[in-house]
Amino acid sequence: xxxxxxxxxxxxxxxxxxxxxxxxxxxxxxxxxxSASEEEIDWRAFRASLVQNGLPSLDNNxxxxxxxxxxxxxxxxxxxPLVEVGSILVSIPTTDLCQGLDQQYWHRSVVLITExxxxxxxxxIEQTVPDEExxxxxxxxxxxxxxxxxxxxxxxxxxGSDDDTATMEEYECDTWKIQRGGDLLGLxxxxxxxxxxxxxxxxxxxAASSKLIGNISYTTLSIAQALCNENPTKYHPDDFMTxxxxxxxRPDQLEREMGEDRSEWIVLSVDWQTIxxxxxxxxxxxxxxxxxxxxxxxxxxxxxxxxxxxxxHFLEKIGMQEEQATSRLSxxxxxxxxxxxxxxxxxxxxxxxxxxxxDNDDDEDSSTPIRPGAIARAxxxxxxxxxxxxxxxxxxxxxxxxxxxxxxxxxxxxHPMSAAIECKESEDPLPIRYGGPIDxxxxxxxxxxxxxxxxxxxxxxxxxxYEGFLDYQNNDVNFEDLAxxxxxxxxxxxFEDDESSFLWIHRSEPLGLKNVGTRLGSSKFWLIKEDEALxxxxxxxxxxxxxxxxxxxxxxxxxAELGQCGGGLREQVDGLHSMEVVEVDDDQMDAVWQLLTxxxxxxxxxxxxxxxxxxxxxxxxxxxxxxxxxxHDRRTSKVRLATAxxxxxxxxxxxxxxxxxxxxx
Numbered sequence: 001x002x003x004x005x006x007x008x009x010x011x012x013x014x015x016x017x018x019x020x021x022x023x024x025x026x027x028x029x030x031x032x033x034x035s036a037s038e039e040e041i042d043w044r045a046f047r048a049s050l051v052q053n054g055l056p057s058l059d060n061n062x063x064x065x066x067x068x069x070x071x072x073x074x075x076x077x078x079x080x081p082l083v084e085v086g087s088i089l090v091s092i093p094t095t096d097l098c099q100g101l102d103q104q105y106w107h108r109s110v111v112l113i114t115e116x117x118x119x120x121x122x123x124x125i126e127q128t129v130p131d132e133e134x135x136x137x138x139x140x141x142x143x144x145x146x147x148x149x150x151x152x153x154x155x156x157x158x159x160g161s162d163d164d165t166a167t168m169e170e171y172e173c174d175t176w177k178i179q180r181g182g183d184l185l186g187l188x189x190x191x192x193x194x195x196x197x198x199x200x201x202x203x204x205x206x207a208a209s210s211k212l213i214g215n216i217s218y219t220t221l222s223i224a225q226a227l228c229n230e231n232p233t234k235y236h237p238d239d240f241m242t243x244x245x246x247x248x249x250r251p252d253q254l255e256r257e258m259g260e261d262r263s264e265w266i267v268l269s270v271d272w273q274t275i276x277x278x279x280x281x282x283x284x285x286x287x288x289x290x291x292x293x294x295x296x297x298x299x300x301x302x303x304x305x306x307x308x309x310x311x312x313h314f315l316e317k318i319g320m321q322e323e324q325a326t327s328r329l330s331x332x333x334x335x336x337x338x339x340x341x342x343x344x345x346x347x348x349x350x351x352x353x354x355x356x357x358x359d360n361d362d363d364e365d366s367s368t369p370i371r372p373g374a375i376a377r378a379x380x381x382x383x384x385x386x387x388x389x390x391x392x393x394x395x396x397x398x399x400x401x402x403x404x405x406x407x408x409x410x411x412x413x414x415h416p417m418s419a420a421i422e423c424k425e426s427e428d429p430l431p432i433r434y435g436g437p438i439d440x441x442x443x444x445x446x447x448x449x450x451x452x453x454x455x456x457x458x459x460x461x462x463x464x465x466y467e468g469f470l471d472y473q474n475n476d477v478n479f480e481d482l483a484x485x486x487x488x489x490x491x492x493x494x495f496e497d498d499e500s501s502f503l504w505i506h507r508s509e510p511l512g513l514k515n516v517g518t519r520l521g522s523s524k525f526w527l528i529k530e531d532e533a534l535x536x537x538x539x540x541x542x543x544x545x546x547x548x549x550x551x552x553x554x555x556x557x558x559x560a561e562l563g564q565c566g567g568g569l570r571e572q573v574d575g576l577h578s579m580e581v582v583e584v585d586d587d588q589m590d591a592v593w594q595l596l597t598x599x600x601x602x603x604x605x606x607x608x609x610x611x612x613x614x615x616x617x618x619x620x621x622x623x624x625x626x627x628x629x630x631x632h633d634r635r636t637s638k639v640r641l642a643t644a645x646x647x648x649x650x651x652x653x654x655x656x657x658x659x660x661x662x663x664x665x
Contacts, residue, residue, distance in 0.1 A: 048075035076317035080267040086213030087113040088268040097648040097658040104344035108311040115146040123251035143248040148181035151307030153286040186245025195221035197240040214272025304345035332664025368581040373523025374400040381638030383578045391649035408556045408569035411435030414614040418602040436554025500530035508546040
């Protein structure tokens with residue numbers, strides 16, 4: 001027993017020595033040249049043998065060494081929570097709704113760890129990623145682990161030369177098939193993409209590379225290009241796996257994600273040949289897509305399915321079936337995550353517009369005017385952009401407050417929050433509603449613009465807008481500047497003396513005709529100051545069912561360079577075809593208003609009934625006969641997905657319960 005313990009201690013010391021050497025070499029920013037004389041010892045295979053067979057016996061009849069040798073060529077075992085250079089991370093779906101809303105690409109993902117900090121507690125300082133691309137939060141600007149996502153191949157190719165005189169052979173020798181490696185300095189980065197390549201030349205390569213595991217090494221695209229240009233008979237772009245972008249974890253972040261409370265990752269030690277074979281299988285599918293050999297299957301589905309198959313294969317290597325890996329989710333919630341990943345793949349894995357034909361394909365400009373008091377609604381089925389980036393506007397009904405030269409301002413009518421205002425004793429409190437991403441106070445004083453200008457005063461690098469409203473902070477809008485339709489009411493709203501954090505709207509025609517509040521255009525909506533609203537509510541001259549109160553607004557900026565139509569809500573209507581302005585008569589609007597004012601303060605118990613009211617009110621204003629007319633399979637699937645995504649958004653952002661709210665498709 002003592003001898004066995006000493007042997008185990010010696011093995012651990014040896015393994016730790018190899019781990020430390022590998023970590024040190026790969027944590028350096030410059031790539032280290034690997035000498036051909038460097039000793040090849042696959043300590044991971046030896047460890048895998050011990051995991052599989054236990055410690056070898058020291059008896060004369062010992063066969064321990066043979067067991068280690070026979071398992072060294074192919075192995076896979078779990079090392080969680082140990083993460084080292086060359087480790088494979090396999091994501092495990094959880095109930096966290098963020099997987100379906102924000103970063104769909106993490107769902108069923110496979111990551112190869114390329115760098116590990118020497119100081120896991122404090123991490124390394126991030127020196128390559130611009131500050132504006134780093135997420136907010138604790139330990140921002142530091143990393144402990146870096147990696148590349150292995151299973152997000154695109155149909156894109158990078159052409160290394162702009163030389164129009166290049167021959168076809170020269171052209172083919174500088175064409176690189178691209179994969180998405182992560183969300184930092186990725187293919188969509190405004191700061192430029194960081195490209196890196198994996199290769200499996202082992203020590204026979206003259207490239208300056210960092211060894212990751214076995215024969216797999218990591219180098220820059222520029223070095224890979226130089227190899228192919230200088231030795232075209234020896235090296236070809238298809239010998240490399242090329243990735244745009246990478247992913248990283250801050251100190252303690254990956255440990256928390258792997259921990260018992262979340263269990264979002266399984267860490268594997270896998271032999272290099274298995275990893276490379278999986279990359280080749282995925283490459284084969286991507287090559288078919290690039291060549292146009294797709295039969296009846298959509299390009300993005302081929303690509304995302306190839307990535308999902310890689311995810312399944314790694315699980316199978318450790319004897320874990322898909323059903324076990326997804327056991328925390330119902331079939332409906334797993335279907336929601338899978339569908340959102342599919343939408344992401346349609347947008348992010350396929351370039352060239354092959355799959356961009358969202359079903360809202362009417363190209364004619366709308367003649368319906370956008371003015372104060374106008375009603376807009378999200379179109380059906382939803383666009384991919386709205387599903388991925390603007391989920392709060394799914395099934396939305398929007399009241400336009402102002403149409404200015406520099407922006408459109410409106411409020412979403414149908415999103416009660418988990419807060420309310422008690423306006424009158426003996427009556428239920430009035431739900432506070434989410435009107436959009438810009439809160440009232442910062443809208444009034446214009447301070448919502450400050451962060452944008454502090455971080456980036458150059459707005460020339462933002463060619464595409466309306467994928468989210470974070471970009472709308474560069475408006476020159478002040479609440480006190482609002483001026484409404486003078487043809488109907490000459491009074492300009494004076495909110496500069498209203499210190500309320502909320503925006504109040506009433507729909508009481510008797511009060512409106514007495515000039516209580518400021519009318520929005522020719523509609524039957526009036527803006528009213530908070531003190532005045534409460535005074536009339538308590539006096540009984542304004543009923544709660546005629547009143548709504550909002551904590552925030554939506555702003556769509558305008559500019560000649562913003563989209564096809566110059567931005568504003570018009571861009572959503574005629575450029576992106578994600579919304580439509582509807583002509584609503586008084587009876588229709590009365591019915592919609594009555595339905596929405598019956599919504600309750602948002603709770604777990606009221607979530608579903610509130611959503612039902614949202615959808616019913618939204619459907620009552622349909623221009624195409626309502627959802628009953630949606631019969632096409634793809635259209636109806638997108639409609640169902642919109643409902644699920646909206647519920648996920650409300651549960652996470654307004655209810656604050658992303659972990660325990662079931663969302664099923």
